[in-house]
Every structure is written in C-alpha cells, then in structure tokens.
Amino acid sequence: MSELTQGGFRWKVRHTILSIIWAGWLFSFLDRMVISIALPFIGKDLNIDATMQGGILSAFFAGYALFQIPGGMLADKFGPRKIMSIAIAWFSVFTTLTGFVSSYSIMLFCRLVFGVGEGCFPGASWKMIATYFPPKERATATAIQSSVNTLGPAVASLVAAGIIASYGWRHVFIYLGFPGLLIAALMWYYFRDNPAKHPKITKEELQELNIDQVQGGHDTNSSGITFKTFLTKPILWQMVLIWFLFDITFWGFVSWLPSYLMKVRGFSLIKTGITGSIPFFVGTVGMLVGGYLSDRIKGQRKWMFIPNALIAGFFLYLTYSVASADMVILYQSVSAFFMFLAMSAFWGLVMDTIPPHIMGSSSGTVNFGGQVAGFISPFIMGYLIDANQGSFDEAFIFLIIAIIASAAVAFTVQQERSVSEVKV
Template sequence: MTISMAVQSGFRWKARYTVLSILWLGWLFSFLDRMVISVALPFISKDFQLDAASQGIILSTFFAGYALFQIPGGMLADKFGPRRVLAIAIVWWSIFTSITGMVSSFAVLLFCRFIFGVGEGCFPGASWKTIATYFPPKEKATATAIQGSVNTLGPAIASLVAAGIIAAYGWRTVFIALGIPGMLVALAIWVYIKDDPSKHPHVTPEDLAELNAEANVMKAAQKSDGTGITFKDFLKTSVLWQMVLIWFFFDITFWGFISWLPSYLMKVRGFSLLQTGVYGSLPFFVGTFGMLLGGYLSDRFKGSRKWLFIPAAMVAAFCLYLTFSVAAAEMAVVAQCVSAFFMFVAFAAFWGLVVDSIPAEIMGASSGTVNFGGQVAGFVSPFVMGYLIDLNHGSFDMAFMFLIAGTVASVFVALTVKSSDIASS
C-alpha cells in the first residue's frame, strides 16, 4: 500500500539530483579548502610573525585570483561546456591546497593563495551553468539553495576539521590532507556529468520533456520582455549591474564575517582553539537551515524575492551589531547564529533571483559577472577589516560596523530593483 502510494505520487530519483549531489560535493571541498585558512591564520601569523593587516592580505590574495577568473571561467563553460571546466578547476585548486601546507615564506604563501583562487574562480559559473541546463525553472532556486548550503556547511565543517587537525598535527597537515578528496570529486564529475542532458544515459524522455517545456515558456517570456539572449546584450541591462552591486555589498559582510570569525572568538572572546572550532561552526550549521528555507521560499514567491531578501538582510545586520556589543561571550555566539540564519535566507533569495533571471545560454558568463562583484568584496573586506583592527589596537568594533554597512548598502540597492526588470518574475 505504501509502495503503491509512493509510485502514484510520482517521486523518483532523477539524474539531475545526482548531478546536483556531485556539484554539492565540489562546492563543499572548495569551501573546506579555502576556509581552513581562517582557523589556521593565528598559527600562520605566529610562524611568519604577521600583524593583522598582513593576515588580511593573506585572506584577500585568494580573492584576487578568485575574482579575476569568475567571468573567464563562466565564458569557458558557455563555450566549451561546464564538464571539463568543473573537473579541471577542482584538480587545479586541490593541488595548490596541498602545496599551501608546504610553503616556507610569506611571499610564497601569497603566490599559492592567488593561484589557488584562480582555480576556484572557474568553478562557480560552470556550476550555475550546469544547474541552468539540468533543472527546470520551477526548481532552479531550490537547487541553487541546496548547492549554496555549502556556503554554510563548508565554513562549519572547516572550523571543526581544521581545529581538530591543527590541534593534533599542526596547521600544515590540514592543507596537505585536504588536497586529496578533491581529485575524487573531479573524477566523479568527468564520469557522470554531461554537458548536454539529452546525451546523459540516465536522463529519461520524461525529464527532457519537462525540462524543454518549461525552458521554452521561460524563453518566450524573456523575448516578450525584451531580455537579451546574448551575453553582450545582457551586459547592457540595468538589472545585471544592480545584482553585481547587491552581491558586492552583501559579500563585504559575508566574507568579512566568515574570514575573521575564528580570530575574533579566540582573541576577543577568549575561546580556546577547540572551543573556537565548536562555537565557530554553530552559526554556519544554523545558517544551513536558513539557506534551505530561503531557497524554498524563493521558489514559492518568485515575484517577491527582493522582499524576502531585504528584511532578512536587515535582521542579519542588527544581530551582527549585537555580536560585538553584548557583554557575555555566550550571547555573542547566539547573536552570531541568528545573524547567520537570516544572512543565509537573504543569500538564497538573492541567488534564486539571479539564476531565474538569466537565460541558460549565457548563465556561465552572466552568473560569473554577478559573482565577480562578490569576490571583489572578498578581496576588499578581509584586508579592510585587518586594517581597522590594527587601527583600533586590536578592537573588532569598527571592523564589525564596516560589515554592517555593507549589508545596509546591499539593501538600498535591492530597493532600486523593479520587478519589471526581472525576466521570469
């Protein structure tokens, strides 16, 4: 009886879910590989005798390479297909993750972080291109939120893994070890993911019919709205640059928050390394629920996505203020968790808007352009925070105010987005 009801309900595991699972693993290791540096930073700074500004430069150097290759990576995925871009990118950054654990000087560390960022920079546009190709419009925001959950789980797991390995074996070992699993994910991408769903052996005719039917409706809506189909034409639309600005300001907060949180907990709140691993992971585990909820709500309220983003971002900013202003360390952790929850609701709402607004043919380059804005913020934010911390003699208060200003600015830009500018809303 139960099996019969399940069959009648029509649910079955589809090839696109496996594709999404592999992409999710790729994103997970991209975040693990890039975020362990945040936990290792106090120990790296001790070995190399670095002040806060120099530590900020280490964090920012990754984003220089990462930002520079957002658009080229997306364009390569549009031209040659996402499969080979995804696989090569993972192999590239996995190699330089391991090399990071072997560096002997500050200059070599900066070089490795930059080249590491170049490899990771090719991955986002190709992954969004894959989602746009395999998922019908009604599922894109949810699929993107599931993929985006690694933005929360990645830092959380990185905090726990890095703290445990560093405590037992030192900071170098954690980088050397994390370079290995990415190779297996790259192999899975190469074997299972195809550039064209119609050539995938596990994509059924029913899947293709569903995909093509909804895609044709979306294309018709885009043409009737005058939305450009070519990347060159889309560059002329105001909504693309509004999304770039929103993501730039929002990521000022996001990257500053996750890059400096471990140092803040250890230096200001007095947590030990292992306590930092546990308490530093909590906001991101909580944020995972926010990300999934935001994706679900984003798909249910397509025309109102910005009104999901705006209040969530403002609550996140207020709780970020509480993070550094409350006296008790335990309350600071609670404030961080609440801030992270709403930050990632806003995160999911925003990217639901992005992937549903860009035609699949130009998803790689266009989403890479949007993400470029965020990664420029990733370059700016950690360095500016380090400078503000040094300027205020180790106090994080002004650095946190800088993060809050970024969120508020993203809200003001979001208010200028008109629903008529969004292709699919």
C-alpha cells in the same frame, strides 16, 4: 543511482548531478575556509601581523575574482563539464601545496593561483544547474548548492581545529587536496553538457526540461539575448552591486570570526572550532528555508532579501556589543540564519533573470562583484583591527554598513522578470 518513488518523489539524473556539484562546492569551501582557522598559527609561524594575515585572505580573492567572468565564459564556450573538472583538480593541487609553504611571499602566490582555479568553478556550476533543472526548481537547487556557504565554514571550523590541535596547521591543507581530485574525476565521468546526451536520463525528465527546445545544452527559446547585450541591462549591475555589498559582510564575518572568538572572547582553539561552527549550521537551515520559500514567492524575491538582510545586520551589532561571550554565539547564529535566508532570495533572483545559455558568463559577472568584496573585506578588517589596537568594533561596524547598503540597492530593483521576459 536507484529511483525513489515514495511520496511522489523520484530520484533523477539532475539530483545526482546536484549532489556531485554540492560535494565539489563543499570541498571548495573547505579548501578556502580552513585558512581562517589556521590564520593565527600561520601568522605566528611566518611572523606576520593582522594586516599581512588579511593580505593572505585577500590574495585568494584576487585570483578568485579575476577568473569569475573568464571562467563563466569558458563554461559557455566549452561546456561546464570540462571547466568544473579542470577547476577542481587545479585548486585541489594548490590546496595541498599550501601546506608546504614556508615564506610569506610564496604563501601569497600560492593562494592567488589557488584562487584562479576556484574562480573558474562557480559560473560553470550555475550553468549546469540552469541546464538540468526546470525554472520552477532552480532557486531550490541553487539554495541546496549554496548551503555549502554555511555548511562549509561549519565543517571547516570543526575539521581544521581538530587537525591543527593534533598535527599543526600544515597538515590541514595537505590532507584536504586529495578528495577534490576524486570529485573532479567523477564529474568528468558522469556529467554531460547536453542533457539529451546523458546515458542515464529518462524521456520523462527530458520532457520536464522541454528538451525539444534545447540544442547543445543551450535554451534557444529563452530570448536569444547575447552576453554582450545583457551587460547593458541595469538589473545585471544592480545584482553585481547587491552581491558586492552583501559579500563584504559575508566574507568579513566568515574570515575573521575564528580570530574574533579567540582573541577578543578568549575562546580556546577547540572551543572556537565547536562554537564557531554553530552559526554556520544554523545558517544552513536559513539557506534551505530561503530557497524553498523563494521558489514559492517568485516575483517578490527582493522583499525576502531586504528585511532579512537588515535583521542580520542588527544581530551583527548585538554580536560585538554584548558583554556575555555565550550570547555572542546566540547573536551570531541568529544573524547567520537571516543572512543566508537573504542569500537564497538573492540567488533566486539571479536564476530568474539570467537566460540559461549565458548563465556561465552572466552569473560569473554577478559573482565577480562578490569576490571583489572578498578581496577587499578581509584586508580592510585586518587594517581596522590593527588601527584600533586589536579591537574588532570598527570592523563590525564596517560589515553592518555594507549589509544595510545591500538592502538599499535591492530596494531600487524595479521588477523581477523571468528569463523568457528579458528582451534584446
């Protein structure tokens, strides 16, 4: 890829790597999120109620959560290149297979095994970013990568609605599996675990990375702390709990938004696809703004997270309590903006705190907390909806309490230390 020098910016190997990782994350989100749009049609086809539909969503998170830490440990041991390539190929195959499922039990199994493949991907991707990006750029790079948390559901909403309306829900999954295989092959070809061994990297970029202190892709000057020792650090478990509570809100918001718009607000499938994507496009802006600001107020990230999480919770309350269906989209969009701005601040804290040489296993541990929430949240929301005769009010209260609690835990974080300050 050619270098761009205008405005003082030059395209570097790390930018190409981030672009490919971003594409991998985008399709991982498309593969997992289209089921939220397809869920009412799957429920009708398989003759299952809202609680059982929530079980389908939770089955994915069971596999996804269980393999966060093992996937990160594998990335630390064998390198992120191999783990990411295999993981994307794995979950792409099971995305396609989902379109051929004809029974509830097989659907649960397919989504569980699909989640296993996706679970190995996040820790490896964060490790690759920590390896190729200098500390001053990591929060921004992570925010760009994490923009798929918002853009993925937005694109999924549009793509899935169009395909389902034309061909039915099965074709969505069948088609989406193939691009992932191409991305997996590209990662295998282009990535290197050690930047010094990358054939395209320049001496200037290696100097930016202080490559003389990096051996085998590991930062030997970060502290020498082991993953086992880092598990004893309170700040790690504070981050796990914050992400667990925050992701209860995130996954509940994402997973049930299409059903809420169709069942409660009376939106058609196409209208749901279009209007349901708006909050996530707005959230993408919030994510990128948050990453940019987070790199410029380093050491104060929790004070970005706390107020924005609380504002997001307030607008979630307005979302379900307002009478106007049009105002629902406005309030959802405002909530999404602040929710994802808070998310950028949080992952900036994670990238600050974890040494690069244990980034895979440690970030996988943090993300494990979030994916346990992803397993719990859709199921509990489905139960609350059934228990309240189709009303979503109690389910929204559940989400609001969770995001407020995440802000409360963030308040207990005593200090934000760079990886060089983390002592054994």
